[in-house]
Structures are given as structure tokens and as C-alpha cells.
Amino acid sequence: MNIESIKKDFPFFAEHPRFAYLDSAATSQTPQAVLDAMQEYYTSFRSNIHRGLYQMGEEASERYENARASVARFVGAQPEEIIFTSGATASSNMLVRMLEESKRTDLFPAQKGPTFFKEEDEIVTTVMEHHASLIPLQELAKRKGSALKLIPLTETQMLDYAAAESLITEKTTIVACVLASNVTGSVNDVRRLADIAHARGALMIVDATEAVGHIAVDVNTLGADFLYFSGHKMLGPTGIGVLYARKDLLENMNPSIFGGGIVEKVSEESSTWTTSPKRFEAGTPNIAGAIGLGAAVEYLETIGTETIHAHTRELTVYALEKLGQIPGMHIFAAVAETNAGIVSFTVDGIHPHDLAQIAGKEHVALRAGHHCAALYMRALGVPATARASFYLYNTTSDIDALVEAIKKAQAIFAK
Numbered sequence: 001m002n003i004e005s006i007k008k009d010f011p012f013f014a015e016h017p018r019f020a021y022l023d024s025a026a027t028s029q030t031p032q033a034v035l036d037a038m039q040e041y042y043t044s045f046r047s048n049i050h051r052g053l054y055q056m057g058e059e060a061s062e063r064y065e066n067a068r069a070s071v072a073r074f075v076g077a078q079p080e081e082i083i084f085t086s087g088a089t090a091s092s093n094m095l096v097r098m099l100e101e102s103k104r105t106d107l108f109p110a111q112k113g114p115t116f117f118k119e120e121d122e123i124v125t126t127v128m129e130h131h132a133s134l135i136p137l138q139e140l141a142k143r144k145g146s147a148l149k150l151i152p153l154t155e156t157q158m159l160d161y162a163a164a165e166s167l168i169t170e171k172t173t174i175v176a177c178v179l180a181s182n183v184t185g186s187v188n189d190v191r192r193l194a195d196i197a198h199a200r201g202a203l204m205i206v207d208a209t210e211a212v213g214h215i216a217v218d219v220n221t222l223g224a225d226f227l228y229f230s231g232h233k234m235l236g237p238t239g240i241g242v243l244y245a246r247k248d249l250l251e252n253m254n255p256s257i258f259g260g261g262i263v264e265k266v267s268e269e270s271s272t273w274t275t276s277p278k279r280f281e282a283g284t285p286n287i288a289g290a291i292g293l294g295a296a297v298e299y300l301e302t303i304g305t306e307t308i309h310a311h312t313r314e315l316t317v318y319a320l321e322k323l324g325q326i327p328g329m330h331i332f333a334a335v336a337e338t339n340a341g342i343v344s345f346t347v348d349g350i351h352p353h354d355l356a357q358i359a360g361k362e363h364v365a366l367r368a369g370h371h372c373a374a375l376y377m378r379a380l381g382v383p384a385t386a387r388a389s390f391y392l393y394n395t396t397s398d399i400d401a402l403v404e405a406i407k408k409a410q411a412i413f414a415k
Contacts, residue, residue, distance in 0.1 A: 001307055007393050009033065009299075016363075020398035023365040025182050025210055025342050025389030027232045030296075034235060037295035038288045048284055050261060064287055067294025068277075074297045075208075075227070076218035077244050083277045084290050087241035088209040089132040091228030094280070095205065095243055096136040097256035099174070100143070117173060119145040124168050124202075125176040126151040126159055127379045128186070131372040133176060133207045151177075151193075153379050157332070159188050168196050176205040179222070180215065183373050183380075183387070185316070185342030186334035187215060194223030203249075209233055213300050214340050214391070215309045219244055231289065236296035240289030243280075250276045259283040308392045312341030315390040319343050319399045326406055332380055344371075344385035347406060352386040355409050359386075362405040364398075 007013045009031040012021070021029060045059040052058065065079070072079045085091045100117060123137050127150050141148040151164045159177075168175055175197035180187050194204040206227040211217050213234025219227050224244070231240040245253070255262055255273060259282035264272045273279040300308070316336040320343065323329055328348030333339060347355060356368035367387040370377045377383060388402055 001303065001311055001392070003311075003393065003395050006303070010393060011035070013393065018363050020364040020394075020401040022388040022390065022394065022398055022402060023367050024233065024391040024394075025387065026367050027238070028213075028235050028391055029393065030237065030292075031235055031299050033299050034237065034292045034295045038237060038292040041288045041291050049287055050278070060287060063291050063294070064285075067290045067297075070294040070297045071242055074217075074301065075212060075242075075244060076220050078247060080275075080277055081219075081244055081247050081250060083243040083245065083280045084285055085228075085241040085243050086239050086286065087232070088130075088207065088228050088230040089241075091241050091243035092132050092207070093136050094256055095226055095228065095245070096140050098253045098280075099203075100140060101256060102253050117144045117146060120171060121173040122147045122149060122169065122171045123174045123176070124149045124151065124164070124172050124197075126178065126188075127153060127375045128159065128178050128181050128183070128188070128373065129176070129375070130178060130182055130207060130209070131374070132209075133178065133205075134375065137174070137176060146173075147171075150375070157184065157380065158186065158334070161189065161192055164193055164196060168193075168200055168202065170200055172197065172200055172202040174205060175202050176207070178207040178210070179217070180208070180211040180340035180342075181334070181373075181376070182210045182342065183344050183371050183376050183385070184333050185210075185339035185389075187211070187338045187340055190222045190224070194225075198223065210340055210342065213296070213305065213308075214312065216305045219246075225249060231293040231296065234296055235299060236293040237289045240286050240293050242293075245276075247276075250280075255280050255282065257282045303392060309340075311392060312390045312394075313337070313339065315394055315396065315399065316341055316343060318396050319388060319390070319402075322399055322403050323406075326403065326410075328410070329406075330382075332382070332385055341390040342387065343389075344387045346382055346385055347410065350409055350413050352384045354413075355386045355406065358409040358412065359402065359405040362401065362408060364401050364405045366402070 012029045045056040047057040049061040069079045072082045149167045154160045197204045203225040206224040208229045212229040227244040232238040262279045264274045330346045333343040352368035356366040
């Protein structure tokens with residue numbers, strides 16, 4: 001993989017040639033191919049979808065649905081299982097509402113009950129979860145009076161799968177797990193949890209936000225019943241995300257957001273819904289965003305996620321080695337073999353925010369804070385960390401720049 005050639009595909013690096021961008025876990029940069037696809041929509045065939053019986057309207061609809069097909073192919077799904085949303089946060093909240101409003105017999109045919117959740121039901125998730133996944137489940141548990149159980153970490157800061165075996169019971173309705181941690185890069189054995197969940201009659205939800213476009217993701221291999229992610233962390237635009245739902249489940253679920261484009265019939269008293277996924281995309285969607293996401297997928301496919309992951313794995317090895325040589329350094333990261341390209345760390349005597357600010361002045365982009373994963377921070381025993389994240393356009397020279405920025409921060413705070 002020729003990194004210098006790849007960087008030429010990204011206008012950001014032409015504008016900022018000396019900048020070490022190590023914050024792709026927050027948002028990635030955008031290749032020209034994505035910008036071109038979105039610009040073409042706005043200049044050549046901007047119109048609403050699924051309605052206009054004229055050339056531009058039909059072109060917009062075709063490009064939008066082609067993007068859906070590309071995304072589906074990328075994660076091993078069918079197009080009708082892909083719902084476009086505004087991002088992973090919206091997907092997570094939408095999914096919880098959809099489940100809450102579903103009939104239990106529709107999703108669990110062998111079980112009786114008018115609603116999906118009962119008070120005696122239990123929800124199991126992990127201490128690694130991003131707040132976008134955790135908080136909707138917390139609120140659901142509070143509304144229903146259900147128990148929310150958390151899978152803890154082992155002494156090696158990995159998920160405790162033995163604990164999961166006992167926490168997931170016949171009362172469990174949902175198991176939710178992040179595929180790749182946005183704090184440590186840890187790639188979790190989601191399939192193992194899915195097998196436990198399914199054996200006990202529960203559904204499996206996967207947050208793949210830091211994984212799609214970084215490592216190979218296949219919904220069938222993972223055993224995911226539901227999976228979601230954002231476009232902006234995989235070279236796509238902001239404001240577009242994806243919710244995958246297994247077709248047989250989706251057909252028995254009702255929308256949680258209502259408006260135009262989702263109905264089959266409307267009467268004075270009620271409405272009936274059209275087929276999925278359209279029934280879950282009320283109103284005018286982010287058409288340009290979806291087209292841009294489709295272009296991002298096509299760009300990533302030309303390189304290959306296996307190739308990308310091999311590259312970020314090499315960068316992770318290099319970063320762990322170089323950072324580990326700095327006095328006062330404390331690293332919080334999965335080993336490179338099971339890491340999606342994320343390394344968090346603290347440095348004695350320097351607050352992560354101060355470190356990130358100094359790094360920024362040295363043209364190095366980091367993230368600092370609890371990374372919207374407060375429970376994980378607590379489990380790791382720190383209030384905050386600095387975080388470096390790597391992607392296909394990064395090189396070892398970016399990590400060298402990071403090391404020099406840390407040393408400069410240490411020199412400043414040593415005075």
C-alpha cells in the first residue's frame with residue numbers, strides 16, 4: 001500500500017502537508033472521490049428521491065439505492081436490511097425505540113406477551129460501551145423497570161467472557177457489545193457473545209462504529225441481529241449513518257419516526273406502513289450523505305479492509321514500541337493483533353487535555369478526555385486519556401511527530 005499515493009487522494013493533506021492527523025477515531029478525512037460524488041449530486045441531479053418522475057429525480061433515486069447496495073455488500077447484508085440514519089447515535093436510539101414498540105410475539109414467536117420488554121427482562125451490555133450505545137439502554141431499562149447488567153473487564157483489560165456466560169441468562173432479551181473499542185482499539189469476540197445470547201433466546205446488537213472500514217466486518221460472521229455505524233469514521237461525510245437489522249426481524253418492526261414516504265395507506269384513524277427499509281426513513285433523507293457514503297465504500301473496496309487493517313496493525317506495533325520508551329508513559333491499548341488502530345495513554349504530571357493542546361501546536365491531532373466512555377475509564381482507573389488513532393493515510397512519521405510532541409510537553413511541565 002503506497003501511503004504517499006493514498007494521501008494525494010485527500011485534499012486535507014494538500015492543505016496541511018505537515019500535519020500528523022491521529023484523530024480518525026473521532027472523524028476521518030475525506031477522499032476527493034467522496035467529495036466529487038456529493039458535488040455531482042448537488043450540481044447535476046439534485047432532486048428528491050422516490051418521487052420525481054423526471055430524469056434528475058430518477059438519477060437521484062438510483063444513486064441513493066446504489067449507495068444502499070454498496071453499504072450492504074460491504075458488511076455482508078442485503079440492501080433491504082440497511083436503513084440510512086444520521087449516524088450511529090441516531091441508529092442506536094432508533095433501534096431501542098423500535099424494539100420497545102415491537103410486539104414480543106413478532107420477534108420471539110415462541111414467547112407470549114404483547115410487548116417486547118417486560119419488567120422481568122434483563123439487558124446485558126459491557127463497560128466498554130460508548131455513551132451512544134449505553135445510555136439508550138440505560139433509559140430503556142429505567143422505563144421498563146428492567147435490570148441492566150454490565151460485562152466487566154479481566155485483569156488484562158479485556159472483556160470477561162466467563163462473566164458473560166453467567167450474566168446472560170434465560171431472562172436476557174438483549175445483549176449489546178461494541179466490536180472495536182474507541183478507547184483501547186480492542187476488537188471484541190462479538191461472535192462468542194452472540195452465540196451465548198442466541199442460545200438463551202436473546203438478540204445481539206453490535207456497535208461497529210470504530211470497526212467498519214477499518215477491519216473486515218460481516219454481519220453474518222459476527223452473528224449480529226442488529227449492527228450500526230457512522231459514515232464519517234470510514235471516509236464518508238458527517239450526518240450519515242447506518243442501522244442494519246436482520247430482514248426477518250425488520251419485517252415485524254414498526255417505525256419510531258413518522259412522516260412522508262413510510263406509508264402504504266392513510267385513513268382518518270390510522271396508517272399502514274410500506275415495506276422496509278423505506279418505512280424507517282421518514283421524510284427527505286440525507287441524499288448527498290448517502291451517495292457520499294456509497295463512494296467511500298467503493299474507495300475502501302479498491303484498497304481492501306484487510307490491507308488497511310494490516311497497515312494500522314503495523315502502525316500500532318510501532319506506536320506501542322515508541323510510546324513505551326517514554327518515561328512516565330502509561331498505555332491503555334489492546335495488543336496490536338487484536339487492535340483496530342487506537343492507542344490511549346497518559347503521561348505523568350501532564351493532564352491529557354494539556355498534552356493534546358501542546359500536540360496540536362506541534363501539528364499533531366490527538367483526542368483527549370473520557371471519549372464518551374466514562375464506565376470504561378472508570379474500569380481502567382483513570383478519569384481521562386490522550387488518544388491516538390491510525391488510518392490508511394498515516395505513516396510512522398506521524399507517530400514520530402507524536403513522540404516529539406510528548407517530549408516537548410514533558411519539557412514544558414518540567415520547568
